[in-house]
Amino acid sequence: MAAPTVSKDLDGWFASNDKRIHDELFEFLRIPSVSASSAHDKDTLAAAAWLHQKLAAIGFTVETCPTAGHPVVVAEWRKAPAGAPTVLVYGHYDVQPPEPLDLWTTPAFEPTIRDGKLFARGSVDDKGQLWVHVKALEAHLAVRGTLPCNIIVVAEGEEEIGSEHLAQFIAQHAARLACDAVVISDSSMFAPGIPSILSSLRGLAYFEINVQGPSGDLHSGMYGGAVVNPAMALAHILSTFHDKKGRIAIKGFYDKVLPFPRAVLAGMKKLPHNDTRFKREVGVKALGGEEGKTTLEKLWTRPTLEVNGMLSGYTGEGAKTVLPAKSMAKVSCRLVPDQDPKVIEKLLKAHVKKVTPAGVTVTVEALHGGHPWRADLAGKIFDAATVALHAAFGKKPVIQGEGGSIPVVVDFQKILKVPVLLVGFGLPGENAHAPDEWISVDNFRRGLRAIATLWDEYTK
Ligand code: BES
Ligand code: ZN
Numbered sequence: 001m002a003a004p005t006v007s008k009d010l011d012g013w014f015a016s017n018d019k020r021i022h023d024e025l026f027e028f029l030r031i032p033s034v035s036a037s038s039a040h041d042k043d044t045l046a047a048a049a050w051l052h053q054k055l056a057a058i059g060f061t062v063e064t065c066p067t068a069g070h071p072v073v074v075a076e077w078r079k080a081p082a083g084a085p086t087v088l089v090y091g092h093y094d095v096q097p098p099e100p101l102d103l104w105t106t107p108a109f110e111p112t113i114r115d116g117k118l119f120a121r122g123s124v125d126d127k128g129q130l131w132v133h134v135k136a137l138e139a140h141l142a143v144r145g146t147l148p149c150n151i152i153v154v155a156e157g158e159e160e161i162g163s164e165h166l167a168q169f170i171a172q173h174a175a176r177l178a179c180d181a182v183v184i185s186d187s188s189m190f191a192p193g194i195p196s197i198l199s200s201l202r203g204l205a206y207f208e209i210n211v212q213g214p215s216g217d218l219h220s221g222m223y224g225g226a227v228v229n230p231a232m233a234l235a236h237i238l239s240t241f242h243d244k245k246g247r248i249a250i251k252g253f254y255d256k257v258l259p260f261p262r263a264v265l266a267g268m269k270k271l272p273h274n275d276t277r278f279k280r281e282v283g284v285k286a287l288g289g290e291e292g293k294t295t296l297e298k299l300w301t302r303p304t305l306e307v308n309g310m311l312s313g314y315t316g317e318g319a320k321t322v323l324p325a326k327s328m329a330k331v332s333c334r335l336v337p338d339q340d341p342k343v344i345e346k347l348l349k350a351h352v353k354k355v356t357p358a359g360v361t362v363t364v365e366a367l368h369g370g371h372p373w374r375a376d377l378a379g380k381i382f383d384a385a386t387v388a389l390h391a392a393f394g395k396k397p398v399i400q401g402e403g404g405s406i407p408v409v410v411d412f413q414k415i416l417k418v419p420v421l422l423v424g425f426g427l428p429g430e431n432a433h434a435p436d437e438w439i440s441v442d443n444f445r446r447g448l449r450a451i452a453t454l455w456d457e458y459t460k
Helices: 008-016 018-030 038-057 127-144 166-172 230-239 262-270 275-282 295-301 341-355 380-393 408-416 441-458
Strands: 061-065 072-077 086-092 112-114 117-119 150-156 181-184 196-198 203-212 304-312 326-335 361-370 398-400 420-422 438-440
Touching: 008 018, 008 127, 008 441, 018 038, 018 127, 038 061, 038 072, 038 127, 038 150, 086 127, 086 408, 117 441, 127 150, 127 441, 166 408, 181 380, 181 408, 181 441, 196 380, 196 420, 203 230, 203 341, 230 304, 230 326, 230 341, 262 295, 262 398, 326 341, 341 361, 380 420, 380 441, 408 420, 438 441
Parallel strands: 086 150, 086 181, 181 420, 196 398
Antiparallel strands: 061 072, 072 150, 112 117, 117 438, 203 326, 203 361, 304 326
16 A cells, blocks of 8 residues: 555645744743743733634634633534544643743743754643644645534643643533544654654652751751751651662552553564663663663653652752751652552552651642553554554654653543543653753644644544
């Protein structure tokens, strides 16, 4: 069979509208919709309003639905021929905080293209990828005056802070959101030129650990040696989380971990991963983690416990002799099927209680969580995506796992009872959540064509 191609009418429309598509994306990226920061609440609302207006302008019926947090933008187009399927497209218009600002080559909210990379906070995660979907829909409507399937776009503003209100929103609006498949572009390809379809995501359980010692900071000479130091107590607690083989030493932590299907593991071995390149990409000389596992196994199929940040005592210039009164760490566990964030919370709390030294009080607070997910990968939407990616990238997609989390994926699958297709256009090294986040302009352009082709293939 000849290799599939992108249909000429859509490809031509993308080519002649390329500048406008980019200009509009720049507008979207200039809105600092940082969901974690209440100082940016106005901007987060502005991003929702901007998106609302753009979706309305291409012919969708749009509603911005308030939640207890940031609103959900729901846009519907339901004029497909009778019997046509309905697809729900999900994305998020919120972004991660841009800090540390001084490490950006150009400012986070002033999009700039250098060497084929579009730099800006949200360029890849997820405004750029959401924009791929909006413009692919516009292409169909502009060129053909119609879409081959009904489409519901759901864009939320709380993904980067745990999608706290979205599961409830989906459950409350389940009838309206009823569909045949969910499609999400909020992930990355395996490598440049190698498109991929995701077969799994890890879940998440995120905690804050606070250690309280003396009632105030103390002179480290007058009191040090006799009073338990909260910074050292925290270091001790953290040091008990792993054993010498890199496994997590919390009792019961692995009890619910299921083996990965053999076909998935076999497929993983065939992917062109290279540890030397991987080390170079992240800038380290050696890798860590569980003994006896390959890097891809560690990233996609195994749970973790990581320290995300720590705070204690004097961290200013020069030396100050002080025994700090308290210390704090942000700790998160990535989870794999069938681990449950609530159970992990209980196990972690019991462990911390057991290893806390006398002389300090420790509290563990669960901040947010999400369940791990595994795809079925059977059905028309996956076949259609395979052809569409092949057409746009000139190469069949690989099936890959993913170490990150999109908690709402499980909610969609459970509540709407439909398959979820995850097909993303980011790349390794794209700096998501970090300074100098970027999306490849070439991937963005191919992504537009892939998604536009997806709707044709899905309804063939
Ligand atoms: N887009 C990411 C998830 C992701 C990252 C998927 C890399 C595939 C590859 C998403 O926006 C994200 O960062 N999620 C958070 C979830 C959390 C805040 C609940 C994550 O994984 O840390
Ligand atoms: Zn993210």
